[in-house]
Amino acid sequence: MVAQTRTSACSECPIRHRAVCAECGTDDLAVLEMAKSYKTYPAGTRLASEGQPLMHFSSFVAGAATMSRMLEDGRRQTVGLLMASDFIGRPGRAVSAYDVEALSEVTLCRFERRTFETLVKRTPAIAARMLTMTLDELDAARELAVILGRMTAREKVAAFLVSMVRRLALIDGAEVPTDEVTFKLPLSRDQIADHLGLTIETTSRQFTALRKEGLIDLPGGRSVRIPDFQRLTLETGEDDDGGPLD
Amino acid sequence: MVAQTRTSACSECPIRHRAVCAECGTDDLAVLEMAKSYKTYPAGTRLASEGQPLMHFSSFVAGAATMSRMLEDGRRQTVGLLMASDFIGRPGRAVSAYDVEALSEVTLCRFERRTFETLVKRTPAIAARMLTMTLDELDAARELAVILGRMTAREKVAAFLVSMVRRLALIDGAEVPTDEVTFKLPLSRDQIADHLGLTIETTSRQFTALRKEGLIDLPGGRSVRIPDFQRLTLETGEDDDGGPLD
DNA sequence: CGAGCGGTTGATAAGCTTCAAGAAGCGTGG
DNA sequence: CCACGCTTCTTGAAGCTTATCAACCGCTCG
Numbered sequence: 059m060v061a062q063t064r065t066s067a068c069s070e071c072p073i074r075h076r077a078v079c080a081e082c083g084t085d086d087l088a089v090l091e092m093a094k095s096y097k098t099y100p101a102g103t104r105l106a107s108e109g110q111p112l113m114h115f116s117s118f119v120a121g122a123a124t125m126s127r128m129l130e131d132g133r134r135q136t137v138g139l140l141m142a143s144d145f146i147g148r149p150g151r152a153v154s155a156y157d158v159e160a161l162s163e164v165t166l167c168r169f170e171r172r173t174f175e176t177l178v179k180r181t182p183a184i185a186a187r188m189l190t191m192t193l194d195e196l197d198a199a200r201e202l203a204v205i206l207g208r209m210t211a212r213e214k215v216a217a218f219l220v221s222m223v224r225r226l227a228l229i230d231g232a233e234v235p236t237d238e239v240t241f242k243l244p245l246s247r248d249q250i251a252d253h254l255g256l257t258i259e260t261t262s263r264q265f266t267a268l269r270k271e272g273l274i275d276l277p278g279g280r281s282v283r284i285p286d287f288q289r290l291t292l293e294t295g296e297d298d299d300g301g302p303l304d
Numbered sequence: 305m306v307a308q309t310r311t312s313a314c315s316e317c318p319i320r321h322r323a324v325c326a327e328c329g330t331d332d333l334a335v336l337e338m339a340k341s342y343k344t345y346p347a348g349t350r351l352a353s354e355g356q357p358l359m360h361f362s363s364f365v366a367g368a369a370t371m372s373r374m375l376e377d378g379r380r381q382t383v384g385l386l387m388a389s390d391f392i393g394r395p396g397r398a399v400s401a402y403d404v405e406a407l408s409e410v411t412l413c414r415f416e417r418r419t420f421e422t423l424v425k426r427t428p429a430i431a432a433r434m435l436t437m438t439l440d441e442l443d444a445a446r447e448l449a450v451i452l453g454r455m456t457a458r459e460k461v462a463a464f465l466v467s468m469v470r471r472l473a474l475i476d477g478a479e480v481p482t483d484e485v486t487f488k489l490p491l492s493r494d495q496i497a498d499h500l501g502l503t504i505e506t507t508s509r510q511f512t513a514l515r516k517e518g519l520i521d522l523p524g525g526r527s528v529r530i531p532d533f534q535r536l537t538l539e540t541g542e543d544d545d546g547g548p549l550d
Numbered sequence: 551c552g553a554g555c556g557g558t559t560g561a562t563a564a565g566c567t568t569c570a571a572g573a574a575g576c577g578t579g580g
Numbered sequence: 581c582c583a584c585g586c587t588t589c590t591t592g593a594a595g596c597t598t599a600t601c602a603a604c605c606g607c608t609c610g
Contacts, residue, residue: 255453
């Protein structure tokens with residue numbers, strides 16, 4: 059496993075205003091600066107394994123990963139996509155409950171587990187931010203439950219594309235598009251299938267079906283062009299606009 | 305909607321050591337005591353509706369409820385079962401993201417939303433407990449995603465019964481049984497189906513199938529007897545024992 | 551006693567998976 | 581630069597699990 063360690067100022071950090079540190083002032087930040095270490099891992103690295111010790115709490119600075127669980131016989135379900143500002147590790151727990159695999163080169167901002175537990179206890183700004191982020195993750199997990207439990211294959215793929223666009227917009231700090239968008243999927247068909255509780259074949263067929271109906275465009279190389287984003291959201295069976303509820 | 309309001313000392317409260325107040329000392333508790341109000345609702349009450357204002361943060365003192373989301377055309381997915389010590393409402397959000405319906409008579413310990421937001425901010429013990437509970441909820445939601453995405457109908461029903469037994473044991477403060485257990489389901493077949501992403505017919509057939517194989521016993525009236533709990537857990541396709549990971 | 555509700559069972563149909571093969575993209579080396 | 585091999589993706593045909601439609605049972609309650 060090739061991994062590089064870098065140091066960089068928190069004030070320059072791309073996730074400064076969205077990660078667990080988002081609500082910290084300069085004084086809190088100085089403490090974090092001392093405790094953190096950046097580390098970069100190549101695509102495909104297993105960042106955590108179910109049942110194995112996980113000795114760091116880490117925030118994603120760049121890159122993406124899947125968080126998944128495997129059943130006895132090899133069936134796999136991805137329960138979350140981790141992207142910039144998301145975290146792995148849980149205060150008060152030394153063992154990972156999921157497998158985490160890097161989809162691309164990933165840079166983590168890491169804290170030794172014990173150290174982070176202390177930081178959460180002593181820094182109200184971190185505790186508050188952790189709570190908000192965890193509540194957001196909870197909403198995302200429940201949204202996934204709705205997708206997995208009640209949507210058709212076609213709706214699942216549409217919902218996946220819609221949520222992908224929304225997340226990428228959030229990371230870019232851009233508005234969620236209303237008409238045309240083009241982006242590159244960080245997941246293979248296989249990985250999308252594991253996320254949607256489908257087989258790779260069904261997933262591929264639904265991509266093809268959406269393409270044939272003009273709802274999406276597949277220029278090649280995992281790129282997706284959505285000519286009319288609003289129209290695609292109608293294919294998910296959900297009526298809300300998915301906007302913030304605060 | 306018939307609802308009664310009662311007052312009772314926190315020290316006497318059945319969820320004193322598991323709810324958001326669990327980590328509070330007597331001084332914090334005195335503050336909560338001032339702000340809280342108990343309220344009891346009959347079975348069937350809609351405690352919250354998706355998209356509607358939710359002006360209280362409430363903990364379940366007694367009773368059970370489902371938390372669900374409905375798609376445009378009426379398909380419903382239950383994303384969580386709420387039981388003693390669980391909460392509804394989210395600090396910083398005035399609108400419910402889900403429908404919440406009482407399965408039995410429910411007693412809530414309620415705080416006016418604004419008041420609770422202040423309490424979380426000012427009381428580290430509450431903030432810390434909220435985080436732990438939310439992380440637990442997150443694990444439960446992801447576990448549900450695995451069930452919905454990758455399990456067969458038979459495994460789903462088995463997994464549901466197993467998790468039900470574990471939760472009831474937790475609430476009773478009892479050990480998770482290893483052999484024989486009997487309990488009463490708080491949900492109808494319909495509600496179980498909505499929780500497992502199945503139809504009522506398939507759910508019923510799987511109950512029958514498990515009964516015919518001697519894995520469960522159905523004495524009538526929503527009662528379930530499990531002669532060999534360990535054996536039932538093997539039917540879920542999961543290999544772990546679901547025990548605490550801390 | 552009959553209506554209504556929750557639950558069970560049966561027959562058929564639909565949607566997704568499985569099995570199988572071929573096409574397209576991508577990196578490597580001649 | 582292109583050929584080769586490997587991986588990813590797509591497409592087809594058949595089978596199976598679950599959904600749908602429909603009927604019936606048993607219990608409760610007026």
